[in-house]
Amino acid sequence: MNLETPANALLFDRNHIWHPYASASSPPPCSLVESAKGVYLQLAGGKQIIDGMSSWWAAIHGYNHPVLNEAIRRQTEKMSHVMFGGLTHEPAIELARRLIDLTPPELNYVFFADSGSVAVEVAMKMALQYFHAKGQTCKRRFATVRSGYHGDTWHAMSVCDPVTGMHSIFGDSLPQQLFANKPQTPFNGVWDESEMSNITELIEQYHSEIAAFIIEPIVQGAGGMRFYHPQFLQCLRKLCTHYNILLIADEIATGFGRSGKMFACQHASITPDLLCVGKALTGGYMTLAATLAASKVAETISSAAPHVFMHGPTFMGNPLACAVACASIDLLTDNNCVPARIAEIEQQLREGLLPVRHLDAVENVRVLGAIGVIEMKKTVDIAALQPAFIENGIWLRPFGKLIYTMPPYIIDNNELATLINGMVNVVENCAFQQKKS
Numbered sequence: 001m002n003l004e005t006p007a008n009a010l011l012f013d014r015n016h017i018w019h020p021y022a023s024a025s026s027p028p029p030c031s032l033v034e035s036a037k038g039v040y041l042q043l044a045g046g047k048q049i050i051d052g053m054s055s056w057w058a059a060i061h062g063y064n065h066p067v068l069n070e071a072i073r074r075q076t077e078k079m080s081h082v083m084f085g086g087l088t089h090e091p092a093i094e095l096a097r098r099l100i101d102l103t104p105p106e107l108n109y110v111f112f113a114d115s116g117s118v119a120v121e122v123a124m125k126m127a128l129q130y131f132h133a134k135g136q137t138c139k140r141r142f143a144t145v146r147s148g149y150h151g152d153t154w155h156a157m158s159v160c161d162p163v164t165g166m167h168s169i170f171g172d173s174l175p176q177q178l179f180a181n182k183p184q185t186p187f188n189g190v191w192d193e194s195e196m197s198n199i200t201e202l203i204e205q206y207h208s209e210i211a212a213f214i215i216e217p218i219v220q221g222a223g224g225m226r227f228y229h230p231q232f233l234q235c236l237r238k239l240c241t242h243y244n245i246l247l248i249a250d251e252i253a254t255g256f257g258r259s260g261k262m263f264a265c266q267h268a269s270i271t272p273d274l275l276c277v278g279k280a281l282t283g284g285y286m287t288l289a290a291t292l293a294a295s296k297v298a299e300t301i302s303s304a305a306p307h308v309f310m311h312g313p314t315f316m317g318n319p320l321a322c323a324v325a326c327a328s329i330d331l332l333t334d335n336n337c338v339p340a341r342i343a344e345i346e347q348q349l350r351e352g353l354l355p356v357r358h359l360d361a362v363e364n365v366r367v368l369g370a371i372g373v374i375e376m377k378k379t380v381d382i383a384a385l386q387p388a389f390i391e392n393g394i395w396l397r398p399f400g401k402l403i404y405t406m407p408p409y410i411i412d413n414n415e416l417a418t419l420i421n422g423m424v425n426v427v428e429n430c431a432f433q434q435k436k437s
């Protein structure tokens with residue numbers, strides 16, 4: 001078969017390639033992307049569409065960025081990869097320095113991982129090794145809130161929401177973790193301290209078994225695109241400190257400006273003991289993640305036998321990925337224009353999306369930083385909506401009842417208007433269809 005025609009290439013893909021959360025035998029349709037530049041994806045057949053997803057929170061500076069391209073090109077000419085055991089290199093050192101500078105002073109140790117899920121596994125292993133080193137070997141479980149998402153690997157999966165996550169399939173094979181109610185008060189809501197009673201009870205009852213509490217700060221992403229009140233995090237930080245539980249902040253989705261602050265923990269001015277970053281770390285160019293550990297965690301782990309942290313992926317600290325991550329962080333922090341741009345994006349998303357909250361089919365509209373969410377009353381038909389989005393010149397990938405966007409920060413006002421209008425158009429249309437049925 002000649003794979004050079006788009007139709008044949010797509011047919012081969014359909015017959016042989018597994019896509020995320022998809023059936024092998026009857027997969028949903030896929031679009032063929034030929035290239036991408038700025039906020040645009042170039043589809044086979046000539047259509048250009050605006051990427052409203054930043055390729056799952058990652059491509060914050062858009063595609064084919066000259067500065068990021070150059071960083072990769074330069075590094076390729078030096079070396080694409082060397083093992084990290086016993087060897088080190090400037091890109092990793094430079095990246096660690098930037099991450100330590102950007103995060104609170106207690107977080108002084110960086111462990112590079114190859115993907116977000118692995119960074120979560122690493123944080124969880126660190127928590128267990130920390131209590132192992134302290135001789136508190138009863139502390140072996142993890143607690144979290146419902147509606148969370150922390151990745152698809154084994155232990156990461158065990159702390160995903162037990163209903164919308166994969167617990168029903170993997171059941172008893174998964175480690176059994178402890179789940180508190182999801183945060184209730186919205187980001188801008190009136191804080192109600194009584195909200196903490198459920199989580200407090202859980203922690204009071206089980207603290208002697210809990211090594212760490214893992215949570216996505218402020219924004220619960222793939223578990224429901226919910227934005228919760230900063231006081232929740234502050235209270236949780238106090239509880240963890242009081243009960244000798246490590247706090248793992250999973251900033252894999254929120255890190256690098258997405259929620260309006262460089263890290264979402266800053267909305268609550270808290271410092272976690274372990275911090276996971278990923279997704280936007282390389283500006284969406286390559287897979288790379290990192291777990292940052294507080295000095296007390298790293299030094300305790302190293303103080304008792306076996307004195308080492310037991311993890312070391314083959315491609316740890318990949319130089320290409322570290323080099324492009326440094327360049328991406330520099331774009332974010334140079335002359336501080338990105339935070340201002342994110343505030344403008346937030347404002348335009350609010351003005352553009354809030355009007356649809358009055359539609360019968362719409363449950364709620366919420367915006368935080370460069371994230372805009374329309375929650376419908378009913379589960380949306382993704383297969384029906386995706387062609388409608390493409391028709392409107394935009395790329396979105398809804399899930400459940402949620403139609404949402406987190407555009408690249410380089411999007412301009414006109415492109416953002418096209419994105420917002422496309423979303424509104426499709427929602428109005430699908431509201432109309434729901435009414436008819």
Ligand SMILES: *Cc1c(COP(=O)(O)O)cnc(C)c1O
Pocket residue numbers: 115116117118120149150151152216221222250251252253278279
């Ligand atoms: C995407 C995500 C992960 C998993 O990252 P992968 O790179 O897909 O393994 C973990 N936690 C959060 C909050 C995420 O959004």
